[in-house]
Amino acid sequence: MQLYLIRHGETDYNKSRRIQGQCDIELNDYGRELARITAQGLKDVPFDMAFTSPLKRARETAEIIIGSRQIPMIEDARIQEISFGAYEGLCCEESNYNIPDKEFLNFFTDTPNYHVPPEGESFEQVIERTGKFLRELVKKDEYTDKTILISTHGCALKAMLANINQTPVSQFWGEGVHKNCAVTRIEVKNGEIKILEEGKTYYL
Secondary structure, rough: OEEEEOOOEEEEEEEEEEEOOOOOEEOOOOHHHHHHHHHOOOOOOOOOOOOOOHHHHHHHHHHHHOOOOOOEEEEEEOOOOOOHHHHHOOEOOOOHOOOOOOOOOOOOOOHHHOOOOOOOOOOHHHHHHHHHHHHHHHHOOOHHHOEEEEEEHHHHHHHHHHHOOOOHHHHOOOOOOOOOOOEEEEEEOOOOOEEEEEEEOOOO
């Protein structure tokens, strides 16, 4: 089994540093262009099927990558982005910061001391639900020889990798969140999951 994990293309929320989470924001024109460039880079990959977060930005990214391939595309809520609850839509840009929690940026810089927003999710919860998705996927015998696209989000993708690497929350981000449309390639063989390439972009 070959898995290609991709973070969605850019949105206007990404560009303005608004807290996106599970807000259903579509790609902007630049995000679509990044997806088209990435699709060209992956044009020779023989995808058999795709899984996508139900959020518009991930689904549209998957549709652009898949192009004219006539393959199943399955939505799965377990790979949608972390929920920021009451803070979704607010801004974490320094010049326009309006999040009630002055330490919200611990989300990126000091994960053990991140305060879960009201009605939001913790890192542990996202790791748990994405892990269930991943374990279920790799155990299915009918997918053993398949090449599968998984279109998801920055935190959700890192959560899947945390499941593979058994990364503690304190080291969750590693080298940082993947860029928009960055691709991570994973091989599953004889029950072993191996990351072959992480965070590759096909644009400058």
